[in-house]
Ligand code: C2O
Ligand code: CU
Protein backbone atom coordinates (compact mmCIF):
# COMPACT_ATOMS: atom_id res chain seq x y z
CA UNK A 1 0.00 0.00 0.00
CA UNK A 2 1.45 3.40 -0.89
CA UNK A 3 1.66 5.81 1.93
CA UNK A 4 -0.40 8.95 1.40
CA UNK A 5 0.66 12.05 3.15
CA UNK A 6 -2.40 13.58 4.67
CA UNK A 7 -1.30 17.18 3.99
CA UNK A 8 -0.60 16.48 0.31
CA UNK A 9 -3.96 14.88 0.09
CA UNK A 10 -5.67 17.85 1.55
CA UNK A 11 -3.88 20.15 -0.86
CA UNK A 12 -4.85 18.06 -3.88
CA UNK A 13 -8.42 18.04 -2.65
CA UNK A 14 -8.56 21.80 -2.30
CA UNK A 15 -7.09 22.31 -5.75
CA UNK A 16 -9.62 20.01 -7.40
CA UNK A 17 -12.44 21.65 -5.47
CA UNK A 18 -11.60 25.11 -6.78
CA UNK A 19 -11.23 23.65 -10.29
CA UNK A 20 -14.65 22.07 -10.02
CA UNK A 21 -16.00 25.33 -8.73
CA UNK A 22 -14.63 27.18 -11.75
CA UNK A 23 -15.81 24.52 -14.12
CA UNK A 24 -19.27 24.55 -12.62
CA UNK A 25 -19.40 28.32 -12.89
CA UNK A 26 -18.35 28.14 -16.54
CA UNK A 27 -20.94 25.48 -17.28
CA UNK A 28 -23.63 27.51 -15.59
CA UNK A 29 -22.66 30.68 -17.46
CA UNK A 30 -22.57 28.68 -20.69
CA UNK A 31 -26.01 27.26 -20.04
CA UNK A 32 -27.33 30.69 -19.21
CA UNK A 33 -25.99 32.08 -22.48
CA UNK A 34 -27.50 29.17 -24.42
CA UNK A 35 -30.79 29.77 -22.66
CA UNK A 36 -30.77 33.50 -23.31
CA UNK A 37 -29.92 32.98 -26.96
CA UNK A 38 -32.45 30.18 -27.45
CA UNK A 39 -35.46 31.96 -25.95
CA UNK A 40 -35.82 34.41 -28.86
CA UNK A 41 -35.05 31.64 -31.35
CA UNK A 42 -37.68 29.32 -29.91
CA UNK A 43 -40.04 32.30 -29.64
CA UNK A 44 -39.45 33.13 -33.28
CA UNK A 45 -39.71 29.56 -34.56
CA UNK A 46 -42.81 28.49 -32.71
CA UNK A 47 -44.57 31.72 -32.12
CA UNK A 48 -43.88 34.31 -34.76
CA UNK A 49 -42.78 32.44 -37.84
CA UNK A 50 -46.00 30.43 -38.26
CA UNK A 51 -47.65 32.24 -41.10
CA UNK A 52 -49.60 32.10 -44.29
CA UNK A 53 -47.80 35.31 -45.34
CA UNK A 54 -47.58 36.28 -48.94
CA UNK A 55 -51.28 36.04 -49.68
CA UNK A 56 -52.21 37.55 -53.03
CA UNK A 57 -55.78 38.39 -52.02
CA UNK A 58 -56.92 37.10 -55.37
CA UNK A 59 -60.43 35.98 -54.57
CA UNK A 60 -63.45 38.17 -53.98
CA UNK A 61 -64.80 37.52 -50.51
CA UNK A 62 -67.93 35.41 -50.60
CA UNK A 63 -70.84 36.91 -48.73
CA UNK A 64 -73.28 34.29 -47.41
CA UNK A 65 -76.65 35.03 -48.92
CA UNK A 66 -79.40 36.32 -46.67
CA UNK A 67 -81.98 33.56 -46.21
CA UNK A 68 -85.46 34.42 -47.47
CA UNK A 69 -88.33 33.72 -45.14
CA UNK A 70 -92.01 33.22 -45.73
CA UNK A 71 -94.62 34.79 -43.48
CA UNK A 72 -97.05 32.15 -42.29
CA UNK A 73 -99.63 33.08 -39.67
CA UNK A 74 -97.50 35.91 -38.40
CA UNK A 75 -94.38 33.79 -38.15
CA UNK A 76 -91.19 34.01 -40.19
CA UNK A 77 -90.61 30.56 -41.64
CA UNK A 78 -87.11 29.55 -42.77
CA UNK A 79 -85.86 26.37 -44.43
CA UNK A 80 -82.44 24.90 -43.68
CA UNK A 81 -81.05 21.87 -45.45
CA UNK A 82 -77.78 20.49 -44.13
CA UNK A 83 -76.29 18.69 -47.12
CA UNK A 84 -73.13 17.24 -48.64
CA UNK A 85 -71.29 19.50 -51.04
CA UNK A 86 -68.17 20.11 -53.07
CA UNK A 87 -65.98 23.19 -53.06
CA UNK A 88 -63.04 24.31 -55.12
CA UNK A 89 -60.95 26.04 -52.45
CA UNK A 90 -57.74 25.48 -54.41
CA UNK A 91 -57.96 26.22 -58.10
CA UNK A 92 -58.95 23.20 -60.18
CA UNK A 93 -59.13 20.92 -57.14
CA UNK A 94 -62.26 19.93 -55.35
CA UNK A 95 -63.00 19.08 -51.74
CA UNK A 96 -65.87 17.20 -50.15
CA UNK A 97 -67.70 19.55 -47.85
CA UNK A 98 -70.93 20.12 -45.96
CA UNK A 99 -73.18 23.16 -46.06
CA UNK A 100 -76.65 24.43 -45.28
CA UNK A 101 -78.67 24.97 -48.48
CA UNK A 102 -75.41 24.86 -50.44
CA UNK A 103 -71.88 23.55 -50.64
CA UNK A 104 -70.15 25.24 -47.72
CA UNK A 105 -71.30 27.28 -44.70
CA UNK A 106 -74.90 28.43 -44.59
CA UNK A 107 -77.09 31.39 -45.47
CA UNK A 108 -77.42 34.24 -42.98
CA UNK A 109 -80.67 34.29 -41.04
CA UNK A 110 -81.76 37.87 -40.29
CA UNK A 111 -84.53 38.65 -37.83
CA UNK A 112 -85.78 41.36 -35.51
CA UNK A 113 -86.22 41.09 -31.79
CA UNK A 114 -89.83 40.13 -31.15
CA UNK A 115 -90.19 38.06 -34.33
CA UNK A 116 -91.68 34.61 -34.03
CA UNK A 117 -89.59 32.24 -36.10
CA UNK A 118 -90.06 28.73 -37.39
CA UNK A 119 -87.07 26.95 -38.86
CA UNK A 120 -87.67 23.73 -40.75
CA UNK A 121 -84.54 21.64 -40.88
CA UNK A 122 -84.27 18.74 -43.33
CA UNK A 123 -81.19 16.60 -42.87
CA UNK A 124 -79.86 15.68 -46.32
CA UNK A 125 -76.52 14.52 -44.91
CA UNK A 126 -75.66 10.86 -44.67
CA UNK A 127 -75.28 11.14 -40.91
CA UNK A 128 -77.11 12.43 -37.85
CA UNK A 129 -76.89 16.12 -37.04
CA UNK A 130 -78.51 18.79 -34.86
CA UNK A 131 -78.79 22.56 -35.32
CA UNK A 132 -77.91 24.74 -32.34
CA UNK A 133 -78.60 28.50 -32.19
CA UNK A 134 -75.44 29.64 -30.47
CA UNK A 135 -75.97 32.53 -28.07
CA UNK A 136 -79.73 32.61 -28.34
CA UNK A 137 -82.25 32.43 -25.55
CA UNK A 138 -84.55 29.61 -26.68
CA UNK A 139 -86.41 26.79 -24.90
CA UNK A 140 -84.27 23.71 -24.13
CA UNK A 141 -86.19 21.50 -26.55
CA UNK A 142 -85.52 24.03 -29.36
CA UNK A 143 -81.84 24.50 -28.57
CA UNK A 144 -80.51 21.91 -31.02
CA UNK A 145 -78.29 20.19 -28.48
CA UNK A 146 -77.23 16.52 -28.70
CA UNK A 147 -80.75 15.74 -27.43
CA UNK A 148 -82.55 17.10 -30.51
CA UNK A 149 -81.12 14.61 -32.99
CA UNK A 150 -82.05 14.76 -36.64
CA UNK A 151 -81.23 11.42 -38.25
CA UNK A 152 -80.04 11.26 -41.86
CA UNK A 153 -83.08 11.91 -44.02
CA UNK A 154 -85.07 13.16 -41.04
CA UNK A 155 -86.40 16.59 -40.24
CA UNK A 156 -86.91 18.85 -37.22
CA UNK A 157 -88.83 22.02 -36.63
CA UNK A 158 -87.50 24.73 -34.32
CA UNK A 159 -90.01 27.36 -33.17
CA UNK A 160 -89.19 30.22 -30.84
CA UNK A 161 -89.63 33.95 -30.38
CA UNK A 162 -86.57 36.17 -30.77
CA UNK A 163 -85.92 37.44 -27.25
CA UNK A 164 -82.29 38.48 -27.67
CA UNK A 165 -81.32 42.05 -28.39
CA UNK A 166 -79.45 43.17 -31.53
CA UNK A 167 -76.43 40.92 -31.92
CA UNK A 168 -74.38 38.59 -34.11
CA UNK A 169 -75.39 35.04 -33.27
CA UNK A 170 -74.67 31.89 -35.24
CA UNK A 171 -75.86 28.35 -35.82
CA UNK A 172 -73.96 25.11 -36.07
CA UNK A 173 -74.35 21.36 -35.45
CA UNK A 174 -74.06 19.87 -31.97
CA UNK A 175 -74.28 16.06 -32.40
CA UNK A 176 -72.74 14.17 -29.49
CA UNK A 177 -69.10 13.46 -30.31
CA UNK A 178 -69.24 14.62 -33.94
CA UNK A 179 -69.52 18.41 -33.75
CA UNK A 180 -65.89 19.13 -34.63
CA UNK A 181 -65.94 17.24 -37.92
CA UNK A 182 -69.27 18.62 -39.09
CA UNK A 183 -68.26 22.20 -38.35
CA UNK A 184 -64.87 21.62 -39.95
CA UNK A 185 -66.50 20.35 -43.12
CA UNK A 186 -68.59 23.51 -43.36
CA UNK A 187 -71.71 23.51 -41.22
CA UNK A 188 -71.75 27.07 -39.86
CA UNK A 189 -74.13 29.95 -40.47
CA UNK A 190 -74.82 33.40 -39.04
CA UNK A 191 -77.98 34.52 -37.24
CA UNK A 192 -78.22 38.31 -37.08
CA UNK A 193 -80.68 40.10 -34.84
CA UNK A 194 -81.70 43.76 -35.01
CA UNK A 195 -83.86 45.70 -32.61
CA UNK A 196 -85.31 49.19 -32.22
CA UNK A 197 -82.19 50.45 -30.51
CA UNK A 198 -79.79 49.12 -33.14
CA UNK A 199 -81.93 50.54 -35.92
CA UNK A 200 -82.01 53.97 -34.33
CA UNK A 201 -78.22 54.29 -34.11
CA UNK A 202 -77.42 54.92 -37.75
CA UNK A 203 -74.70 52.26 -37.74
CA UNK A 204 -73.47 50.87 -41.07
CA UNK A 205 -76.12 48.24 -41.71
CA UNK A 206 -76.38 47.42 -45.41
CA UNK A 207 -75.74 43.67 -45.38
CA UNK A 208 -72.73 42.68 -47.46
CA UNK A 209 -72.02 46.29 -48.44
CA UNK A 210 -71.03 48.27 -45.36
CA UNK A 211 -72.10 45.63 -42.83
CA UNK A 212 -69.92 42.69 -43.73
CA UNK A 213 -69.92 39.32 -41.97
CA UNK A 214 -66.57 37.55 -41.59
CA UNK A 215 -66.67 33.89 -40.60
CA UNK A 216 -63.02 33.14 -39.90
CA UNK A 217 -61.85 29.53 -39.85
CA UNK A 218 -58.55 27.77 -40.16
CA UNK A 219 -58.16 24.70 -42.32
CA UNK A 220 -55.52 22.31 -43.54
CA UNK A 221 -55.62 21.18 -47.16
CA UNK A 222 -54.31 17.99 -48.70
CA UNK A 223 -52.30 18.23 -51.92
CA UNK A 224 -55.35 17.11 -53.88
CA UNK A 225 -57.29 20.09 -52.56
CA UNK A 226 -59.43 18.12 -50.11
CA UNK A 227 -59.90 19.17 -46.51
CA UNK A 228 -57.47 17.45 -44.20
CA UNK A 229 -58.83 16.35 -40.86
CA UNK A 230 -57.18 13.98 -38.45
CA UNK A 231 -59.08 12.30 -35.72
CA UNK A 232 -57.31 11.88 -32.41
CA UNK A 233 -55.63 15.24 -32.45
CA UNK A 234 -55.98 17.16 -29.20
CA UNK A 235 -57.26 20.19 -31.00
CA UNK A 236 -57.22 20.85 -34.68
CA UNK A 237 -55.14 23.65 -36.15
CA UNK A 238 -54.78 24.52 -39.80
CA UNK A 239 -52.36 26.68 -41.71
CA UNK A 240 -54.79 28.19 -44.21
CA UNK A 241 -57.40 30.75 -43.26
CA UNK A 242 -60.84 30.77 -44.83
CA UNK A 243 -63.05 33.83 -44.57
CA UNK A 244 -66.67 33.01 -45.42
CA UNK A 245 -65.22 29.93 -47.12
CA UNK A 246 -62.93 32.06 -49.31
CA UNK A 247 -59.22 31.37 -49.44
CA UNK A 248 -56.94 34.35 -50.09
CA UNK A 249 -59.75 36.92 -49.99
CA UNK A 250 -60.24 40.61 -50.67
CA UNK A 251 -63.36 42.70 -50.28
CA UNK A 252 -64.38 46.06 -51.71
CA UNK A 253 -66.15 48.40 -49.36
CA UNK A 254 -67.21 52.05 -49.45
CA UNK A 255 -64.49 54.52 -48.40
CA UNK A 256 -66.49 55.38 -45.35
CA UNK A 257 -67.35 53.77 -42.03
CA UNK A 258 -67.70 50.02 -42.52
CA UNK A 259 -68.92 47.49 -39.97
CA UNK A 260 -67.43 44.00 -39.85
CA UNK A 261 -69.01 41.21 -37.82
CA UNK A 262 -66.27 38.75 -36.92
CA UNK A 263 -67.04 35.19 -35.86
CA UNK A 264 -64.25 32.88 -34.81
CA UNK A 265 -65.70 29.76 -36.42
CA UNK A 266 -62.48 27.80 -36.08
CA UNK A 267 -62.32 24.52 -34.26
CA UNK A 268 -59.48 25.54 -32.00
CA UNK A 269 -57.42 28.57 -33.00
CA UNK A 270 -57.46 31.85 -31.09
CA UNK A 271 -56.99 34.99 -33.13
CA UNK A 272 -55.52 38.32 -32.19
CA UNK A 273 -56.86 40.59 -34.87
CA UNK A 274 -55.50 43.94 -35.96
CA UNK A 275 -54.51 45.83 -39.08
CA UNK A 276 -51.09 45.72 -40.63
CA UNK A 277 -50.79 49.52 -40.59
CA UNK A 278 -51.75 49.48 -36.90
CA UNK A 279 -54.73 51.72 -37.55
CA UNK A 280 -57.20 51.86 -34.73
CA UNK A 281 -60.84 50.91 -35.07
CA UNK A 282 -63.90 50.79 -32.85
CA UNK A 283 -65.32 47.67 -31.32
CA UNK A 284 -69.07 48.18 -30.96
CA UNK A 285 -70.35 44.76 -29.86
CA UNK A 286 -69.50 41.61 -27.96
CA UNK A 287 -71.09 38.17 -28.44
CA UNK A 288 -74.61 39.02 -27.35
CA UNK A 289 -75.15 42.72 -27.95
CA UNK A 290 -73.84 46.22 -28.47
CA UNK A 291 -71.37 47.68 -26.00
CA UNK A 292 -72.50 50.66 -23.97
CA UNK A 293 -70.13 52.85 -25.97
CA UNK A 294 -67.64 52.27 -28.80
CA UNK A 295 -64.27 50.97 -27.65
CA UNK A 296 -61.30 52.25 -29.62
CA UNK A 297 -58.49 49.74 -29.97
CA UNK A 298 -55.88 48.25 -32.32
CA UNK A 299 -56.29 44.57 -31.33
CA UNK A 300 -59.14 42.17 -30.70
CA UNK A 301 -58.67 38.72 -29.25
CA UNK A 302 -61.22 36.15 -30.33
CA UNK A 303 -61.37 32.53 -29.18
CA UNK A 304 -63.53 29.86 -30.86
CA UNK A 305 -67.24 30.70 -30.66
CA UNK A 306 -66.76 34.38 -29.79
CA UNK A 307 -67.96 37.29 -31.95
CA UNK A 308 -67.23 40.98 -32.14
CA UNK A 309 -68.52 43.78 -34.30
CA UNK A 310 -66.05 46.46 -35.28
CA UNK A 311 -66.35 49.69 -37.28
CA UNK A 312 -63.38 50.65 -39.44
CA UNK A 313 -62.95 54.08 -40.96
CA UNK A 314 -61.91 53.66 -44.60
CA UNK A 315 -62.49 57.26 -45.59
CA UNK A 316 -58.76 57.88 -46.12
CA UNK A 317 -59.04 55.57 -49.15
CA UNK A 318 -56.08 53.46 -48.02
CA UNK A 319 -56.26 49.68 -48.33
CA UNK A 320 -56.51 47.92 -45.00
CA UNK A 321 -55.02 44.51 -44.33
CA UNK A 322 -56.70 42.54 -41.56
CA UNK A 323 -54.26 40.15 -39.89
CA UNK A 324 -53.90 38.02 -36.83
CA UNK A 325 -50.80 38.68 -34.76
CA UNK A 326 -48.88 36.55 -32.28
CA UNK A 327 -50.69 37.49 -29.14
CA UNK A 328 -50.06 38.57 -25.61
CA UNK A 329 -46.30 38.32 -25.39
CA UNK A 330 -44.05 35.62 -24.05
CA UNK A 331 -46.25 34.32 -21.28
CA UNK A 332 -48.13 31.98 -23.54
CA UNK A 333 -45.02 30.75 -25.30
CA UNK A 334 -45.09 27.40 -23.54
CA UNK A 335 -48.70 26.95 -24.54
CA UNK A 336 -47.94 27.95 -28.10
CA UNK A 337 -45.22 25.34 -28.26
CA UNK A 338 -46.90 22.50 -26.40
CA UNK A 339 -50.54 23.06 -27.31
CA UNK A 340 -49.84 23.20 -31.00
CA UNK A 341 -50.33 26.81 -31.73
CA UNK A 342 -52.90 28.50 -29.53
CA UNK A 343 -52.67 32.14 -30.32
CA UNK A 344 -49.44 31.89 -32.27
CA UNK A 345 -48.43 32.89 -35.72
CA UNK A 346 -49.17 35.80 -37.97
CA UNK A 347 -51.69 35.17 -40.66
CA UNK A 348 -53.01 37.50 -43.29
CA UNK A 349 -56.79 37.41 -43.14
CA UNK A 350 -58.38 39.84 -45.59
CA UNK A 351 -57.51 42.78 -47.77
CA UNK A 352 -60.10 45.56 -47.66
CA UNK A 353 -60.14 47.82 -50.70
CA UNK A 354 -61.98 51.13 -50.27
CA UNK A 355 -64.06 52.35 -53.18
CA UNK A 356 -65.06 55.94 -53.85
CA UNK A 357 -68.47 56.69 -52.47
CA UNK A 358 -70.66 59.72 -52.03
CA UNK A 359 -71.68 58.59 -48.56
CA UNK A 360 -70.54 60.84 -45.82
CA UNK A 361 -69.14 58.82 -42.96
CA UNK A 362 -71.65 59.27 -40.17
CA UNK A 363 -70.26 59.81 -36.71
CA UNK A 364 -70.36 56.78 -34.46
CA UNK A 365 -72.81 57.47 -31.66
CA UNK A 366 -71.15 57.83 -28.27
CA UNK A 367 -73.88 55.80 -26.60
CA UNK A 368 -74.79 52.45 -28.16
CA UNK A 369 -76.65 50.51 -25.53
CA UNK A 370 -77.86 50.38 -21.97
CA UNK A 371 -76.72 47.39 -19.97
CA UNK A 372 -78.33 46.77 -16.63
CA UNK A 373 -75.90 45.01 -14.36
CA UNK A 374 -76.73 42.72 -11.47
CA UNK A 375 -75.18 43.42 -8.13
CA UNK A 376 -72.98 40.39 -7.29
CA UNK A 377 -74.27 40.72 -3.72
CA UNK A 378 -77.71 39.76 -4.98
CA UNK A 379 -76.57 36.48 -6.53
CA UNK A 380 -78.51 33.46 -5.31
CA UNK A 381 -75.60 31.11 -5.78
CA UNK A 382 -72.00 30.73 -6.92
CA UNK A 383 -71.12 27.68 -8.99
CA UNK A 384 -67.56 26.61 -9.54
CA UNK A 385 -66.41 25.02 -12.77
CA UNK A 386 -62.97 23.43 -12.69
CA UNK A 387 -61.65 23.23 -16.23
CA UNK A 388 -59.16 20.41 -16.75
CA UNK A 389 -57.40 18.38 -14.10
CA UNK A 390 -57.77 14.66 -13.41
CA UNK A 391 -60.81 12.72 -14.65
CA UNK A 392 -62.80 11.36 -11.72
CA UNK A 393 -65.88 10.29 -13.63
CA UNK A 394 -65.10 9.02 -17.10
CA UNK A 395 -67.71 8.13 -19.63
CA UNK A 396 -67.12 6.39 -22.90
CA UNK A 397 -67.17 9.31 -25.33
CA UNK A 398 -67.92 8.78 -28.99
CA UNK A 399 -65.76 11.74 -29.99
CA UNK A 400 -62.05 11.42 -30.72
CA UNK A 401 -60.77 14.43 -28.72
CA UNK A 402 -58.67 14.44 -25.59
CA UNK A 403 -60.42 13.61 -22.32
CA UNK A 404 -60.50 16.91 -20.43
CA UNK A 405 -63.07 17.06 -17.64
CA UNK A 406 -65.13 19.85 -16.11
CA UNK A 407 -65.31 19.39 -12.33
CA UNK A 408 -63.58 16.03 -12.81
CA UNK A 409 -66.35 14.69 -15.05
CA UNK A 410 -66.59 13.91 -18.73
CA UNK A 411 -69.89 14.57 -20.51
CA UNK A 412 -72.64 12.02 -20.12
CA UNK A 413 -75.91 12.37 -22.01
CA UNK A 414 -77.74 10.68 -19.14
CA UNK A 415 -76.32 12.71 -16.26
CA UNK A 416 -77.52 16.15 -15.22
CA UNK A 417 -74.60 18.05 -13.73
CA UNK A 418 -76.27 21.17 -12.44
CA UNK A 419 -79.82 22.17 -11.55
CA UNK A 420 -80.64 25.87 -11.67
CA UNK A 421 -83.85 27.44 -10.39
CA UNK A 422 -85.84 29.47 -12.85
CA UNK A 423 -85.22 33.16 -12.23
CA UNK A 424 -82.02 32.62 -10.22
CA UNK A 425 -79.19 35.12 -10.50
CA UNK A 426 -75.96 33.16 -10.35
CA UNK A 427 -72.24 33.71 -10.39
CA UNK A 428 -70.26 31.08 -12.26
CA UNK A 429 -66.62 30.82 -11.30
CA UNK A 430 -64.48 29.27 -14.03
CA UNK A 431 -61.16 28.02 -12.77
CA UNK A 432 -58.41 26.89 -15.12
CA UNK A 433 -55.41 25.28 -13.47
CA UNK A 434 -54.58 23.21 -16.55
CA UNK A 435 -51.93 23.83 -19.18
CA UNK A 436 -54.13 25.27 -21.88
CA UNK A 437 -56.66 28.08 -22.31
CA UNK A 438 -60.30 27.00 -22.79
CA UNK A 439 -63.12 29.08 -24.30
CA UNK A 440 -66.04 28.33 -21.97
CA UNK A 441 -69.52 28.59 -23.50
CA UNK A 442 -72.91 28.33 -21.84
CA UNK A 443 -76.26 27.88 -23.59
CA UNK A 444 -79.54 29.65 -22.77
CA UNK A 445 -78.10 32.86 -21.32
CA UNK A 446 -75.92 35.86 -22.01
CA UNK A 447 -73.67 36.81 -19.11
CA UNK A 448 -71.56 39.71 -17.88
CA UNK A 449 -67.96 39.09 -16.83
CA UNK A 450 -67.34 40.23 -13.26
CA UNK A 451 -63.59 39.72 -13.15
CA UNK A 452 -60.50 37.89 -14.35
CA UNK A 453 -58.31 36.90 -11.42
CA UNK A 454 -60.07 39.57 -9.43
CA UNK A 455 -59.55 42.40 -11.93
CA UNK A 456 -62.53 43.87 -13.79
CA UNK A 457 -62.74 42.93 -17.48
CA UNK A 458 -61.25 45.03 -20.24
CA UNK A 459 -63.64 47.32 -22.15
CA UNK A 460 -63.55 44.81 -25.01
CA UNK A 461 -65.31 42.27 -22.77
CA UNK A 462 -67.58 44.62 -20.86
CA UNK A 463 -70.76 43.68 -22.72
CA UNK A 464 -72.97 40.61 -23.15
CA UNK A 465 -71.07 37.37 -23.60
CA UNK A 466 -71.88 33.70 -24.05
CA UNK A 467 -68.31 32.47 -24.53
CA UNK A 468 -65.24 33.51 -22.57
CA UNK A 469 -61.62 32.45 -22.85
CA UNK A 470 -60.27 31.22 -19.54
CA UNK A 471 -56.48 31.35 -19.65
CA UNK A 472 -54.18 29.04 -17.75
CA UNK A 473 -53.98 29.89 -14.06
CA UNK A 474 -56.95 32.13 -14.38
CA UNK A 475 -60.27 32.37 -12.58
CA UNK A 476 -63.04 34.13 -14.48
CA UNK A 477 -66.30 35.00 -12.77
CA UNK A 478 -69.45 35.88 -14.64
CA UNK A 479 -72.95 36.76 -13.51
CA UNK A 480 -76.21 35.91 -15.26
CA UNK A 481 -79.86 35.16 -14.76
CA UNK A 482 -81.74 32.06 -15.90
CA UNK A 483 -85.19 33.18 -16.91
CA UNK A 484 -88.16 32.48 -19.22
CA UNK A 485 -87.62 28.80 -19.92
CA UNK A 486 -87.67 25.83 -17.58
CA UNK A 487 -87.92 22.11 -18.25
CA UNK A 488 -87.66 19.31 -15.71
CA UNK A 489 -86.18 16.87 -18.23
CA UNK A 490 -84.40 18.56 -21.11
CA UNK A 491 -81.04 20.09 -20.25
CA UNK A 492 -78.96 22.88 -21.74
CA UNK A 493 -75.20 22.49 -22.23
CA UNK A 494 -72.07 24.25 -21.10
CA UNK A 495 -68.76 23.32 -22.63
CA UNK A 496 -65.37 24.23 -23.98
CA UNK A 497 -65.76 25.64 -27.51
CA UNK A 498 -62.56 24.04 -28.73
CA UNK A 499 -64.64 21.54 -30.65
CA UNK A 500 -62.25 18.62 -30.17
CA UNK A 501 -62.41 19.22 -26.42
CA UNK A 502 -66.20 19.36 -26.55
CA UNK A 503 -66.37 16.10 -28.53
CA UNK A 504 -63.90 14.52 -26.12
CA UNK A 505 -66.23 15.18 -23.19
CA UNK A 506 -65.39 18.68 -21.95
CA UNK A 507 -69.08 19.43 -21.58
CA UNK A 508 -71.77 19.30 -18.93
CA UNK A 509 -75.56 19.59 -18.76
CA UNK A 510 -77.78 21.81 -16.66
CA UNK A 511 -81.50 21.87 -16.09
CA UNK A 512 -83.45 25.01 -15.42
CA UNK A 513 -86.37 24.01 -13.19
CA UNK A 514 -89.38 25.96 -12.05
CA UNK A 515 -89.78 25.40 -8.30
CA UNK A 516 -93.41 26.51 -8.52
CA UNK A 517 -94.33 24.07 -11.28
CA UNK A 518 -96.43 21.05 -10.28
CU1 C2O B 1 -71.56 26.99 -30.22
CU2 C2O B 1 -72.90 24.39 -27.43
O1 C2O B 1 -72.21 25.65 -28.87
CU1 CU C 1 -74.25 27.50 -27.80
Ligand code: CU
Nearest residue numbers: 438496498501
Ligand atom coordinates in the same frame (compact mmCIF):
# COMPACT_ATOMS: atom_id res chain seq x y z
CU1 CU D 1 -60.85 23.25 -24.07
